[in-house]
Amino acid sequence: MSSIQDAILPALSNPLVAGVLLAGGLIAVLAAMVRGRRRPLPDHPSALPEQAQPVALPPSAPAAPATAAAPVLEKTMTKASDLFVACLEEEGCEYVFGVPGEENLDFLDSLSRSRKIKLILTRHEQGAGFMAATYGRHTGKAGVCLATLGPGATNLVTAAAYAQLGGMPMLMITGQKPIKSSKQGRFQILDVVDMMRPITKFTHQLASADNIPARVREAVRLAQEEKPGATHLEFPEDVAHEQTTSPVIVASQVRRPVADDKSIRIAADRIARAKSPLLIIGAGANRKLTSRMLTELVEKTGIPYITTQLGKGVIDERNPKYLGCAALSSGDFVHRVIEAADVIINVGHDVIEKPPFFMKPGGCDVIHIGFRTAEVDPVYFPQIEVVGDIANAIWQIKERLSAQPHWTFESMVRAHKAEMDHTAAAVGDLRCPVYPQYLVDQVRKVMPSDGILCLDNGVYKIWFTRSYPAHMPNTFLVDNALATMGAGLPSAMASSMIFPNRKVMAVCGDGGFMMNSQELETAVRLKLNLVVLILNDNSYGMIRWKQANMGFADWGLTYGNPDFVKYAESYGAHGHRVTSAESMPALLKQCLDTPGVHVVEVPIDYADNDRILNKDVRELSAALPV
Numbered sequence: 001m002s003s004i005q006d007a008i009l010p011a012l013s014n015p016l017v018a019g020v021l022l023a024g025g026l027i028a029v030l031a032a033m034v035r036g037r038r039r040p041l042p043d044h045p046s047a048l049p050e051q052a053q054p055v056a057l058p059p060s061a062p063a064a065p066a067t068a069a070a071p072v073l074e075k076t077m078t079k080a081s082d083l084f085v086a087c088l089e090e091e092g093c094e095y096v097f098g099v100p101g102e103e104n105l106d107f108l109d110s111l112s113r114s115r116k117i118k119l120i121l122t123r124h125e126q127g128a129g130f131m132a133a134t135y136g137r138h139t140g141k142a143g144v145c146l147a148t149l150g151p152g153a154t155n156l157v158t159a160a161a162y163a164q165l166g167g168m169p170m171l172m173i174t175g176q177k178p179i180k181s182s183k184q185g186r187f188q189i190l191d192v193v194d195m196m197r198p199i200t201k202f203t204h205q206l207a208s209a210d211n212i213p214a215r216v217r218e219a220v221r222l223a224q225e226e227k228p229g230a231t232h233l234e235f236p237e238d239v240a241h242e243q244t245t246s247p248v249i250v251a252s253q254v255r256r257p258v259a260d261d262k263s264i265r266i267a268a269d270r271i272a273r274a275k276s277p278l279l280i281i282g283a284g285a286n287r288k289l290t291s292r293m294l295t296e297l298v299e300k301t302g303i304p305y306i307t308t309q310l311g312k313g314v315i316d317e318r319n320p321k322y323l324g325c326a327a328l329s330s331g332d333f334v335h336r337v338i339e340a341a342d343v344i345i346n347v348g349h350d351v352i353e354k355p356p357f358f359m360k361p362g363g364c365d366v367i368h369i370g371f372r373t374a375e376v377d378p379v380y381f382p383q384i385e386v387v388g389d390i391a392n393a394i395w396q397i398k399e400r401l402s403a404q405p406h407w408t409f410e411s412m413v414r415a416h417k418a419e420m421d422h423t424a425a426a427v428g429d430l431r432c433p434v435y436p437q438y439l440v441d442q443v444r445k446v447m448p449s450d451g452i453l454c455l456d457n458g459v460y461k462i463w464f465t466r467s468y469p470a471h472m473p474n475t476f477l478v479d480n481a482l483a484t485m486g487a488g489l490p491s492a493m494a495s496s497m498i499f500p501n502r503k504v505m506a507v508c509g510d511g512g513f514m515m516n517s518q519e520l521e522t523a524v525r526l527k528l529n530l531v532v533l534i535l536n537d538n539s540y541g542m543i544r545w546k547q548a549n550m551g552f553a554d555w556g557l558t559y560g561n562p563d564f565v566k567y568a569e570s571y572g573a574h575g576h577r578v579t580s581a582e583s584m585p586a587l588l589k590q591c592l593d594t595p596g597v598h599v600v601e602v603p604i605d606y607a608d609n610d611r612i613l614n615k616d617v618r619e620l621s622a623a624l625p626v
Contacts (some may be wrong), residue, residue, distance in 0.1 A: 043168035056500045061087040075245035080209035082113075083244055086236065089116045090248045091395050092191040093144050095135065095497070096120065096173075097128035099155075101148020103175025106240035117600035120497075120526070122490075123518040125152050129159020129172065130490035130516070131497075133230075134454075136169035138474055138498050140287075141224040142231070143168070148175045150188035153195070154550035158484055160230045161199045164589075165352050166310070167283055169228040171194070171219050179207060186344040194233040203232040209244035215515070217249045226256065226371035227284065246253035256371070257389035259396065267367050267386050268400040271343060274365075276304050276408055278341035283369055283481075284348025289391040291315065291473045294347065294619035303345070303411050306334055308353050309461075309480035323416040327465035328355035332619035333419035343367065346382065348390055351375045352481045369393050415624055422620060423467050430581040436463040438581060439535075440609040443505070444468050446588045450475060452495045456488025458509035459542040459609060482577030486515030489532060493519060496528040503592050504530040510561050511540050520571040523597045531591045534564050548610040569600035570578055576600045 079088075084107060089095070097120045100108050111119055123130040123412050125147040131265045132143030143163075147156050153174040163170040176191055196203040202214055202222045219231040271277050285294060291314045298305060304321045307314065312325055324334035338344070338357045342364045349368060356431040358379040359366060368382035369390060386393045428438040447453060449471040455461050455478045470476035477491055492506035513534050523530065535541075539558040547554060565575030574596055584602070591598035 010577045013520055036084050044231070051486060055076030057584045062600070065285060073552035075430055075527045077243045077245055079106070079110065079234075079240075080206075080212060080244055081110040081240040083209065083212050083246065084216065085110040085114050086248050087213050088144060089114060090250060091216070091220045091416035092141055093117050095132075096144045096146050097122055097131045097135075097494075098173075099123075099125050099128060099148070100146055101152050101175055103177065103237045104146060104173075104235075104240075106237060107146070107173070107175070107235060120186065121523070122522050124516060125155035125517040126159050126486060127490040127516050127522065128250070128499070128612070129163060129170070130487045131494040132172075133159060133163035133166065133168040133170045134477065134491045134494035135498060136163065136223070136228065137166070138495065140224065140228075141169065142171045142220045143494075144171045144173065146173045149177060149192065150190055153190065153192045157195070157199065158231070158482075158486075160196060160513065162479065162482045162484055162487060163230040164201070166221065166479055167228050167350070167352075167481070168230075169223040171223055171398045172200075172230065174232065174234050175240075176205070176234050176236040176609060179205070179236045180238050192234055193232070193516075200230045200232050205234040206236065206239050209239055210246045210614075212244070213246050213249040215554070217251065221251070231302070235594055245449055256389040259369075259386045259393040261396075263384075263386045264393065265397040267345075267369070267384055268397050269396070270365060270367060270384060271303075271345060272341035272404055274404075274408065276341050276412065277343045277345060277347045278323075278338065278412065279303055279305035279306040279312035279347060280291070280338075280349070281314045282346065282348040283308065283315050283350050284355060285311055285390060286348070286473055287391065288473065290348070290394065291561055292393040293391045293398065295319075297401075300398055300403070301406070302403045304337075306337055308349075308356050309465045309478050310350075310353055311348065312465065313473050316471050317469035323412055323468070324419055325465050326354075327462045328613065328617070329354050330358075330468075331621060333415050333617070333624075334420070336621050337412045338622055340409075341609055345369065347394070349374070350481075351377050351380060354480070355379055359570040367524065377395050382441070404572060411625070415621065418620065418624055422617070425609065431605060432579070432581050433537075433605040434578060434581050434584065435605055435608075436460060436466075437467065439584075439602065439604070440464055440467045442585045442588065443507070443533075445468050446585060447505060448591060449591075451505065452477065452492070454488050454492040454504070454506045455479075456506070456508040456512035457483050457485045457542070458512055458535070459545050459606060460507060460509065460604070461542075462613065464507065485509075485512035487517050488512055489516055489523075492530050492532065493523050496523075496530045499527065504539045505592070506530065506532045508532065508534055509541060510534055510536045510538065510564075511559075514561075518565070519569065520573055520597065522601070524572040525532055529595050529599060531588070531600060534599065534601050536561060536601055537604050541606050541609075545606065545609045549614045564599060564601040568597075571597075573597040573599050578602045 043481040095118050099122060128145040132145035137141035147153050156172050193205050201504055202219055219233055223231040231560040283358045295315050298321050304323050306323050309323045322335045326334050344364060344366045346366055347369045359381055366382040369386045371385050373385055374382050427441040429435040429438050452475050455464055479487055488506045488508040492504050538561055544557050563575050568575035576587055
């Protein structure tokens with residue numbers, strides 16, 4: 001040791017040697033600092049210079065020999081918001097609908113570099129939520145929407161309930177002030193997670209960047225799992241800016257369990273022994289494979305079917321075995337069809353919808369076929385349950401069941417024919433303002449089989465659900481769960497984005513349209529092709545109808561409207577007005593065939609609603625022989 005010191009110390013006294021050693025040390029320190037700052041982002045190779053991309057060795061290449069002096073490699077660091085976007089990309093997210101705020105800026109910056117996800121900037125958070133929910137309804141994948149904290153988050157509440165009750169998979173992302181240090185006290189701060197808890201399947205505040213992959217995977221999994229619905233993640237701005245080494249979590253391969261053989265045998269045997277079995281198609285049956293299996297079941301057995309509002313189109317309603325839709329709560333022709341059944345096969349029933357029938361002790365047997373066991377209600381307590389994947393359950397029943405010679409459906413068919421005759425008597429009425437029955441008939445004639453009709457919420461919904469035969473699944477979008485106003489236009493916009501080559505029409509009352517009419521600017525900006533019918537009666541028509549039915553004076557539900565033609569044109573859309581019933585069909589066809597956003601004001605005559613729906617229909621259906 002003393003000999004080494006004797007050799008080094010004289011050398012260090014030489015200024016030239018000391019300078020070289022000092023320079024070498026500084027270079028080593030600078031190189032280490034550069035290596036520490038260069039942290040490539042996972043799944044974002046475009047963020048690195050081309051020459052900095054790591055070169056992967058082929059699987060057969062021998063591993064490089066390690067040397068004792070090799071440094072320990074650090075895990076790749078990335079910003080939390082970049083990781084969040086990478087997780088959404090892994091889930092197959094195509095769009096983020098929303099209105100960003102200050103607390104979302106890290107997320108927005110990360111989203112700007114995504115090659116797979118497009119930001120759809122809307123004019124109101126509610127419109128963004130309705131669009132995301134409709135995306136989920138069409139695709140089965142969670143639609144994603146974005147809002148900031150406080151008022152942005154509260155504006156998503158209605159859309160959350162819309163998706164949750166309607167069974168539409170949706171993930172909401174909201175921002176929040178820093179949670180680890182606060183410089184603004186309680187300004188704009190609400191407990192958004194607690195607010196969302198009663199109206200979502202899952203809600204969580206991200207308190208650590210490391211937990212992002214697991215929480216995103218869980219939120220998407222639960223949103224898409226039967227029954228689909230809304231989930232929510234709160235993403236505070238300080239967490240969004242953190243660094244993390246957590247990797248993206250890939251979704252597992254999973255299949256739903258199927259109904260067991262014994263339950264299938266019990267159900268098939270009871271149907272075979274029935275005198276007049278009837279299928280009722282509900283919201284949970286609105287799945288592609290279930291649609292095909294139900295169609296095959298009806299074709300093989302000849303069992304007739306009716307639908308709830310959310311079950312329309314699951315089986316083509318041009319089928320002679322279709323006997324109507326339960327649009328009214330009671331007293332309609334379709335309820336006479338139900339009364340004639342001694343076994344009801346209730347497929348995809350959800351107590352969220354108004355019940356199409358009411359069970360009572362000593363009544364007919366009910367077979368519940370669903371993803372989950374039945375939610376028991378005073379008017380719903382099925383005797384037989386087939387629980388599991390619905391499409392598979394229907395297939396199993398179809399394989400065991402055949403048409404029985406003792407089945408009879410004459411009284412059911414007679415009731416449906418009476419409804420068709422009653423509707424047909426009014427479709428030729430050419431009055432203006434336009435008669436609802438004529439409107440429904442003409443819209444059906446101009447819309448192709450795969451055209452998508454998106455209804456807002458109003459009294460016209462009853463006319464369309466009763467009299468508009470849907471030909472395919474998810475071509476008749478109606479909200480009979482939350483039944484909110486304002487969703488018709490955003491729903492049509494999302495439909496047009498997802499299916500740009502199909503005809504899309506929104507049908508809105510003047511009240512519902514004005515609740516989210518600002519999204520016309522979004523539709524024009526996105527260069528969408530859609531037609532928006534505004535049924536104008538200068539009032540909240542559904543409530544006026546109920547008011548009349550309850551014997552109250554007509555009061556407190558009328559208002560004035562803008563000039564809808566000029567209103568549409570001010571956004572850059574095409575404005576039209578129906579001036580006669582005779583001219584309406586040609587105008588509708590012209591709008592459907594011409595690219596762009598078309599707004600068509602249709603003056604509507606609801607004067608006979610109370611007489612027809614509350615009196616005539618009930619009296620005529622009650623007079624039918626059983």
